[in-house]
Amino acid sequence: MKKAVVLYSGGLDSTTCMAIARAEGFAPYALSFAYGQRHAVELEKARLYAPQVGAVDHMVVDIDLRKMGGSALTAEIDVPKHGESDAAIPITYVPARNTIFLSFALGWAEVLGATDIYIGVNALDYSGYPDCRPAFIEAFEQTANLATRAGVEEGAPYRIHAPLIDLTKAQIIQCGLDLGVDYRLTHSCYDPADDGTSCGGCDSCLLRLKGFAEAGISDPVAYTSRQI
Amino acid sequence: MKKAVVLYSGGLDSTTCMAIARAEGFAPYALSFAYGQRHAVELEKARLYAPQVGAVDHMVVDIDLRKMGGSALTAEIDVPKHGESDAAIPITYVPARNTIFLSFALGWAEVLGATDIYIGVNALDYSGYPDCRPAFIEAFEQTANLATRAGVEEGAPYRIHAPLIDLTKAQIIQCGLDLGVDYRLTHSCYDPADDGTSCGGCDSCLLRLKGFAEAGISDPVAYTSRQI
Numbered sequence: 001m002k003k004a005v006v007l008y009s010g011g012l013d014s015t016t017c018m019a020i021a022r023a024e025g026f027a028p029y030a031l032s033f034a035y036g037q038r039h040a041v042e043l044e045k046a047r048l049y050a051p052q053v054g055a056v057d058h059m060v061v062d063i064d065l066r067k068m069g070g071s072a073l074t075a076e077i078d079v080p081k082h083g084e085s086d087a088a089i090p091i092t093y094v095p096a097r098n099t100i101f102l103s104f105a106l107g108w109a110e111v112l113g114a115t116d117i118y119i120g121v122n123a124l125d126y127s128g129y130p131d132c133r134p135a136f137i138e139a140f141e142q143t144a145n146l147a148t149r150a151g152v153e154e155g156a157p158y159r160i161h162a163p164l165i166d167l168t169k170a171q172i173i174q175c176g177l178d179l180g181v182d183y184r185l186t187h188s189c190y191d192p193a194d195d196g197t198s199c200g201g202c203d204s205c206l207l208r209l210k211g212f213a214e215a216g217i218s219d220p221v222a223y224t225s226r227q228i
Numbered sequence: 229m230k231k232a233v234v235l236y237s238g239g240l241d242s243t244t245c246m247a248i249a250r251a252e253g254f255a256p257y258a259l260s261f262a263y264g265q266r267h268a269v270e271l272e273k274a275r276l277y278a279p280q281v282g283a284v285d286h287m288v289v290d291i292d293l294r295k296m297g298g299s300a301l302t303a304e305i306d307v308p309k310h311g312e313s314d315a316a317i318p319i320t321y322v323p324a325r326n327t328i329f330l331s332f333a334l335g336w337a338e339v340l341g342a343t344d345i346y347i348g349v350n351a352l353d354y355s356g357y358p359d360c361r362p363a364f365i366e367a368f369e370q371t372a373n374l375a376t377r378a379g380v381e382e383g384a385p386y387r388i389h390a391p392l393i394d395l396t397k398a399q400i401i402q403c404g405l406d407l408g409v410d411y412r413l414t415h416s417c418y419d420p421a422d423d424g425t426s427c428g429g430c431d432s433c434l435l436r437l438k439g440f441a442e443a444g445i446s447d448p449v450a451y452t453s454r455q456i
Contacts, residue, residue: 061295067289133374
């Protein structure tokens with residue numbers, strides 16, 4: 001069975017992405033990052049859920065993006081509730097995050113002898129993030145094929161798979177359900193309560209709840225308060 | 229004065245690169261990595277030397293490449309002395325290292341409002357490393373311009389400068405001396421003695437000593453034993 005590195009946060013998108021990698025015949029190697037995120041509960045849940053959702057192995061790489069500052073997800077800035085920010089690029093954007101994550105995925109893939117990397121980026125729901133667009137994914141794929149031993153010796157075998165890139169959240173959920181994903185084993189909230197319950201009010205919760213509503217399905221995770 | 233992020237190891241090449249960035253009118257922000265390298269003395273020296281060689285600021289990012297394995301520089305494999313390995317790509321190659329380093333440089337540049345990144349890669353002396361070639365640098369520059377806020381809003385302003393890429397080691401040293409670099413404030417050895425003295429036998433020492441010999445200049449750092 002061919003190996004693939006799957007960028008995995010424990011969230012809805014990356015869990016669906018892992019199911020797609022499995023359905024496409026790959027043994028998924030899940031890669032998460034401890035990057036000083038405020039929502040450390042995300043990482044705890046990722047450690048718990050990874051084997052349950054089919055990861056063959058799960059590596060958590062420690063990197064400290066806090067030193068760089070520049071984002072509400074890592075710095076001491078309040079996470080805005082929906083509608084509080086009009087910026088074209090959200091304040092929760094982390095500088096170069098997907099470039100950094102894909103670089104580590106590339107390194108691990110090279111060590112594993114894998115040439116396939118899955119990333120659950122989405123151009124529709126996250127249109128404000130420059131590193132969620134198809135042109136970025138294509139440019140990184142080209143870089144990967146020039147950066148590596150296999151790229152030199154085997155003629156550009158690396159593929160960056162972004163199977164969710166053109167899907168709506170409802171379509172992602174429907175796709176995951178078709179593949180048997182149990183969405184109880186996912187976590188999306190940027191600002192959860194101490195017990196891990198999702199807030200229901202941050203952009204990530206709202207996108208998720210809207211997706212389930214549009215898919216005509218009830219979201220199985222618990223919320224402190226739901227606006228949808 | 230415009231800012232530039234300079235990838236900085238404390239070695240001969242990156243120190244020369246920093247001098248070039250300064251000569252080209254940039255205020256250099258030095259970026260180093262604690263990546264589980266065996267030669268931790270390199271990092272100590274980088275911390276000591278960075279302000280002395282003109283860095284405005286110096287950030288050391290902790291990343292743990294050891295978890296990935298795959299290289300003599302980070303794993304428990306002996307560093308080969310010169311001539312011990314015939315592999316086209318040296319065993320000291322770290323998977324995706326320059327991709328990872330440039331990704332962090334990109335993130336810091338974005339936070340600083342800088343669009344210039346300097347990297348001291350060299351295609352001649354390190355021809356076995358895929359991520360030291362001009363095609364890789366160009367591909368990463370394109371990725372950087374697609375990955376970032378400034379790339380989206382200002383039309384591809386990022387530049388990855390690799391001013392040493394076509395120079396011989398002797399030319400690098402001559403260039404640095406012309407710019408006033410004090411090479412006592414650099415460290416190159418992969419396998420130094422406990423007191424930091426360079427071994428004189430690893431590939432990095434041999435390249436350095438050969439470069440000084442070809443430049444007709446005596447290397448000012450101390451060696452345990454010199455073959456050149």
